[in-house]
Each structure stands twice: as structure tokens, then as C-alpha cells.
Amino acid sequence: MRADFIIKNCAEIVTPLGSGEFKPASFETITDGALAAFEGEIVFVGKTAELDKVETVQGAEIIEATGKIVTPGFVDSHTHPIFGDTRENEFEMRIAGKSYEEIALAGGGIRSSVRSLRNTSKEELVERILPRLDRFIEYGTTTIEAKSGYGLTCEDEIKSLEVINELNQRHPLDLVPTFLGAHEIPDEYRDNNDGYIDLVINEMMPEVKERNLAEFCDIFCESHVFSVKDCRKILSAAKDAGFKLKIHADQLTRNGGTALAAELGATSADHLEYTDENDWEKMVNSRVVPVLLPGAVFFLGKEKYAQATRMHEVGLPIAIATDFNPGTCMSESMPFILTLACLKLKLKPAEALTAATYHAALAIDRGNLFGSLEVGKKADLVTWDVPNLSYIPYHFGVNLIKTVVKSGKIVYES
Numbered sequence: 223m224r225a226d227f228i229i230k231n232c233a234e235i236v237t238p239l240g241s242g243e244f245k246p247a248s249f250e251t252i253t254d255g256a257l258a259a260f261e262g263e264i265v266f267v268g269k270t271a272e273l274d275k276v277e278t279v280q281g282a283e284i285i286e287a288t289g290k291i292v293t294p295g296f297v298d299s300h301t302h303p304i305f306g307d308t309r310e311n312e313f314e315m316r317i318a319g320k321s322y323e324e325i326a327l328a329g330g331g332i333r334s335s336v337r338s339l340r341n342t343s344k345e346e347l348v349e350r351i352l353p354r355l356d357r358f359i360e361y362g363t364t365t366i367e368a369k370s371g372y373g374l375t376c377e378d379e380i381k382s383l384e385v386i387n388e389l390n391q392r393h394p395l396d397l398v399p400t401f402l403g404a405h406e407i408p409d410e411y412r413d414n415n416d417g418y419i420d421l422v423i424n425e426m427m428p429e430v431k432e433r434n435l436a437e438f439c440d441i442f443c444e445s446h447v448f449s450v451k452d453c454r455k456i457l458s459a460a461k462d463a464g465f466k467l468k469i470h471a472d473q474l475t476r477n478g479g480t481a482l483a484a485e486l487g488a489t490s491a492d493h494l495e496y497t498d499e500n501d502w503e504k505m506v507n508s509r510v511v512p513v514l515l516p517g518a519v520f521f522l523g524k525e526k527y528a529q530a531t532r533m534h535e536v537g538l539p540i541a542i543a544t545d546f547n548p549g550t551c552m553s554e555s556m557p558f559i560l561t562l563a564c565l566k567l568k569l570k571p572a573e574a575l576t577a578a579t580y581h582a583a584l585a586i587d588r589g590n591l592f593g594s595l596e597v598g599k600k601a602d603l604v605t606w607d608v609p610n611l612s613y614i615p616y617h618f619g620v621n622l623i624k625t626v627v628k629s630g631k632i633v634y635e636s
């Protein structure tokens with residue numbers, strides 16, 4: 223077999239294993255490991271001593287990884303990076319005691335990001351978001367799911383999705399686009415929820431689909447935003463239009479969004495702090511991936527985290543993600559999310575890594591492409607200056623990454 227990319231003498235290659243099956247993945251550690259890729263795809267993973275099977279082409283990239291731990295690149299399966307201004311003013315209001323819901327109902331929150339995005343041109347947005355994408359890469363993320371949702375007019379939702387698609391062309395990070403027109407009721411429809419829902423279904427959705435600007439459709443199911451009844455209407459229309467489904471469910475209250483995700487066969491249900499075993503059983507039966515977002519719980523100063531270990535016990539492949547957004551989790555750092563997943567969700571380091579890579583790939587329907595270091599998958603990987611896997615979540619708030627590789631090319635080196 224031929225290779226144009228080789229990494230060898232890795233102290234350990236640590237990776238989940240799986241090619242799209244809906245179940246918690248097994249996990250492998252290869253000591254003195256090596257990996258080879260050709261044209262961005264992994265062709266060999268094993269011991270360095272076995273590398274003689276691989277024929278290296280002229281000009282191949284060769285990485286000496288002596289003393290390094292190697293993991294798959296992170297798949298961040300839930301992000302909202304398409305915003306203009308940041309919201310540190312609301313961060314201060316929350317420190318002073320206001321709740322996220324109070325700020326939202328007073329016109330702040332998502333609606334303040336909407337006003338800002340509407341006033342920002344497409345070109346300016348691209349310039350502001352590029353450094354955010356660099357930061358994802360610097361912290362080891364090689365694929366993100368990226369949502370619209372701060373436009374909330376047909377024009378501004380399309381603008382946001384066009385930005386995602388343009389960034390996907392321009393930047394090494396892979397972006398998987400999600401249409402989130404039903405993120406909030408915008409100012410001009412506060413007295414006419416049904417009018418806004420009609421706009422989402424009858425004007426936004428057909429144009430997004432027609433122009434193939436998004437693969438998934440998502441919605442914010444919450445008592446102060448869209449009810450389960452609204453969500454059923456919007457997501458059923460999205461399903462009929464050919465979108466795969468996601469849903470922000472049971473985050474701040476128990477509202478039934480998770481059961482709806484199972485009813486409609488969503489690819490993932492996200493947040494899930496207020497869910498229980500009845501919901502989890504439905505998710506198993508309908509193969510809905512739980513995407514847990516401990517960074518948002520932490521950043522909102524809340525105490526109630528999702529019951530990850532119990533979800534794992536019933537057979538759900540749990541994913542974790544940042545929820546990167548200017549309101550409830552202003553961080554692109556998956557290593558920090560690993561730390562929270564260990565401390566607050568009680569995942570073991572290998573389980574947290576699996577949740578942040580392979581299970582996360584399942585949550586964006588890419589389980590056969592990303593998230594594990596196996597023959598046939600994308601050569602997306604990270605080398606870490608750490609003595610063992612547990613050290614990654616243990617030494618938190620700093621960057622321990624040495625190299626990030628996307629599709630067999632080095633895209634970051636410290």
C-alpha cells in the first residue's frame with residue numbers, strides 16, 4: 223500500500239473503534255504505534271515495526287511522534303459560530319444575578335445576537351469567524367457541525383448558511399451545516415408566533431433545501447421559545463423536505479423535546495439535562511444520539527448536568543460537544559469539555575474521548591468517515607505532549623497539543 227503521510231514511533235495511539243453502528247464504541251490503545259495515509263485517507267494503523275508494509279511516495283509528510291500520545295481529531299457536533307458581536311455585557315449581568323431566561327425575555331440573549339448579525343455583511347462575518355475556526359483547530363477539533371440561527375429572516379438565515387459553506391471551502395476545518403431558523407422568535411414576530419413558524423416552514427426551508435445549503439434542521443424546544451407542538455410542526459415539515467433532524471431538548475426545563483426527537487427519528491437530541499430513563503429508552507429504540515453540552519451548564523452557573531453514565535448503561539452512544547456560542551458557552555475548546563465531562567458527567571477519560579470523537583461523528587451522521595483512527599477513515603488526528611490519555615482532561619485550561627493533522631496534512635503545530 224502507498225502512503226503520502228506517515229506518523230510513527232507514537233508512545234500510544236488511542237482511539238475508539240467503529241464504522242457507524244449505533245452503540246457505545248470499543249476502544250483501542252496501540253503502544254509504539256504508527257499510522258499511514260494516502261490522499262487524506264488512513265491506509266494503515268498498527269505498530270511502528272509493521273510500517274515496512276507501507277510504500278512511502280516521494281515527498282511524503284513524515285512525523286516523528288516519539289513520546290507523544292495520538293488521538294483522533296475532535297468532532298464538535300454542536301456549535302453556533304455564525305455570530306457577529308460577542309456578549310460579555312450579558313456575562314456581567316449574569317455575574318450580578320440575572321438569569322439567562324430573564325436576559326432573553328428582556329430582549330437580550332439570542333435576540334441581541336440577531337440584531338448584530340443582521341447589521342453585519344457577509345464579508346465582515348467571514349472575517350470575524352475565520353479566527354474562531356483557527357481556534358477550533360488549535361484546540362484539536364478537525365470537524366464541526368455549524369448552525370445558523372442568528373439571522374431569523376429568510377435573507378439573514380441564507381446569509382449565515384452561505385457563510386458556513388464559504389468557510390468550509392476556505393478553511394481546513396470541515397463544517398457540517400445546520401439550518402436553525404427556529405432558534406428564537408425574532409423581535410418583529412413577538413406577537414405572532416404562528417406567523418414566524420409559517421415563515422420558517424414556507425419560505426426559509428424551501429430555499430435552504432433548493433440551494434442545498436444545510437444537511438440538518440434544528441430547533442430550540444423550550445418553554446420560553448418553541449413548544450413541543452411548534453417543534454413537531456416545524457420538524458415534520460423539515461423531515462418531509464428531506465432534512466435530517468436535530469433538536470435542542472429538555473435543557474432548562476422538562477418539555478418533551480427528547481421524546482419528540484425519538485418520535486420523528488432525529489439524528490441527535492442535544493442538551494438533555496432534564497431527561498430520564500423513559501426518554502433514553504425511546505432514544506435507543508429510535509437510534510437518536512444524545513449530545514451532551516456540559517460547557518453550557520457550567521457557563522450558565524447551573525448545577526444540573528445530564529445523567530451521562532446512566533445513559534451509557536442503557537446503551538446510548540453519548541456524544542459531548544462545546545455548544546460554542548456567544549451566550550451560553552463562549553469556548554471552542556474541546557479539551558476543556560473533556561475535563562467537564564470527566565468531573566461533572568463522571569465519564570472516564572477514554573469514554574470522554576470516545577464521546578468527543580466517534581460518538582460525535584455518529585451525531586452528525588459521519589460515523590463511517592470521522593472520529594476514529596482506522597483504515598478507511600479520514601486522517602484527522604492530534605498529537606499531544608502528555609504522558610498518558612488521562613493527563614489531557616487532568617491538566618486543564620492550557621493547550622497541550624503539539625500537532626493537528628487534517629486529511630493527512632499538518633494544519634497546526636505549537
Ligand code: NIG
Binds near residue numbers: 332518547
Ligand atoms: O445551545 N439553546 C439555544 N441556543 C444556544 C444559546 C444561544 C445563545 O444564547 O446565543 C444554546 O445554548
Ligand code: FE
Binds near residue numbers: 470545
Ligand atoms: Fe446550542
